[in-house]
Amino acid sequence: MSLQERVYSVLVVSASKHFQTVMTELLPTSGYEPICFAGGVNQAKRLLAVRTFDFIIINSPLTDATGVHFAIDCCRGQNTVVLLLAGADVHDEVHEKVVAYGVFTLPKPTSRATLHQALRWMSSAREQLRRLEQNTSSIEERMEEIRMINRAKWLLIRELQMSEPEAHRYLEKNAMDHCISKKEAAKHIIKRYA
Numbered sequence: 001m002s003l004q005e006r007v008y009s010v011l012v013v014s015a016s017k018h019f020q021t022v023m024t025e026l027l028p029t030s031g032y033e034p035i036c037f038a039g040g041v042n043q044a045k046r047l048l049a050v051r052t053f054d055f056i057i058i059n060s061p062l063t064d065a066t067g068v069h070f071a072i073d074c075c076r077g078q079n080t081v082v083l084l085l086a087g088a089d090v091h092d093e094v095h096e097k098v099v100a101y102g103v104f105t106l107p108k109p110t111s112r113a114t115l116h117q118a119l120r121w122m123s124s125a126r127e128q129l130r131r132l133e134q135n136t137s138s139i140e141e142r143m144e145e146i147r148m149i150n151r152a153k154w155l156l157i158r159e160l161q162m163s164e165p166e167a168h169r170y171l172e173k174n175a176m177d178h179c180i181s182k183k184e185a186a187k188h189i190i191k192r193y194a
Helices: 017-026 041-050 068-077 091-101 112-160 164-177 182-193
Strands: 008-014 032-038 055-059 081-087 104-108
Touching: 008 017, 008 041, 008 112, 017 032, 017 112, 032 041, 041 068, 055 068, 055 112, 068 081, 068 091, 081 091, 081 112, 091 104, 104 112, 112 164, 112 182, 164 182
Parallel strands: 008 032, 008 055, 055 081, 081 104
Antiparallel strands: none
């Protein structure tokens, strides 16, 4: 699936109405939807309590904070890509604080072309996170399957006095005889003997 086919959800956190207008013009609904706006960290946190966002764009400073700690928290707790815009006079200092957490930064003022390029980088980073999420979930599913199979084997060992190799063979044969996966066979055994 190409990046053009993806639709990214965006949270723009900015006290500036002008910046919100610029971001509305820069983010076409064909690729970015929904686009939500928050005037400060507290409002942004309320929105994040309701849903997650692919991108969070923070125009620092905000009315209730600089946005630095909020940006770090967003990268720590979610699979979100964060862009923090900071004044040119403090950009290097802000960048040093947030770079280790994966926060993208841009100095202000910045051009629309630079913001557009940043969105492309953010798309690449989000796709990388998406692949990692898929790998993590498949590993977790495999671990759950192994735990279930082991539990079924221990039930067979305890209830039917089988040895571990006998329980393993019994589970495999049961799965083959009924044309089901070993995980499904393990579920039936657990249901019967647990």
